[in-house]
Amino acid sequence: MNDIEWFDMWREDCAQFMDDEDYPRLVQRCLQRYDRYPDNTYALEALAEAYVLNGEQQKAIDLVAPYYHRDPGHPLYEYAILEALFGMGKGIDDFSWQRPPEVLRMGDAVLDECYSYLKLKRKPRTVSNLYIMFIGRAYLLFNEFDLLQGLVSDGRFRVSNQDNCVFAEVSVVRAADRTG
Numbered sequence: 266m267n268d269i270e271w272f273d274m275w276r277e278d279c280a281q282f283m284d285d286e287d288y289p290r291l292v293q294r295c296l297q298r299y300d301r302y303p304d305n306t307y308a309l310e311a312l313a314e315a316y317v318l319n320g321e322q323q324k325a326i327d328l329v330a331p332y333y334h335r336d337p338g339h340p341l342y343e344y345a346i347l348e349a350l351f352g353m354g355k356g357i358d359d360f361s362w363q364r365p366p367e368v369l370r371m372g373d374a375v376l377d378e379c380y381s382y383l384k385l386k387r388k389p390r391t392v393s394n395l396y397i398m399f400i401g402r403a404y405l406l407f408n409e410f411d412l413l414q415g416l417v418s419d420g421r422f423r424v425s426n427q428d429n430c431v432f433a434e435v436s437v438v439r440a441a442d443r444t445g
Contacts, residue, residue: 271301279311288319306332306341313345322349326360337363340401347404369399371407376419379412380437389425389434392416 282291295312302308316325333342343366426432
């Protein structure tokens with residue numbers, strides 16, 4: 266069996282294990298990929314994620330930490346370690362970082378940035394568009410639904426389709442909207 270066929274089979278198996286929430290088998294299958302391709306960061310990431318889903322967060326940290334210490338700037342390693350730490354109910358300070366990763370929480374700073382961005386726009390933007398602005402900049406401790414809730418509760422924004430995060434559109438409340 267060639268590598269492409271093997272990978273396709275691996276992907277199908279993992280999708281089925283995820284659907285079935287069969288995380289022990291997911292770990293075993295991801296371990297096979299990691300053993301087959303030990304230098305592949307995607308194989309490492311898949312195994313770390315499987316460990317976290319299976320409640321084996323410390324194994325995920327033990328797996329990823331050596332890679333992190335060799336290349337602390339690689340975001341995959343930071344994110345995998347953070348996922349495991351948060352999965353154990355621990356915080357950022359519970360790992361010996363060479364430089365602590367940036368973590369962004371839902372709050373005034375996020376809403377202020379959304380406001381600054383939207384006040385320059387004529388047309389509404391989706392919550393997904395706004396959420397994407399923050400991805401890649403930091404590890405996000407909020408999801409699109411959390412962002413939607415923050416925008417709805419902030420009087421500076423008009424949010425249509427509030428019941429559906431996918432279709433919700435956001436614009437700023439303009440001075441003309443308040444008076445008229």
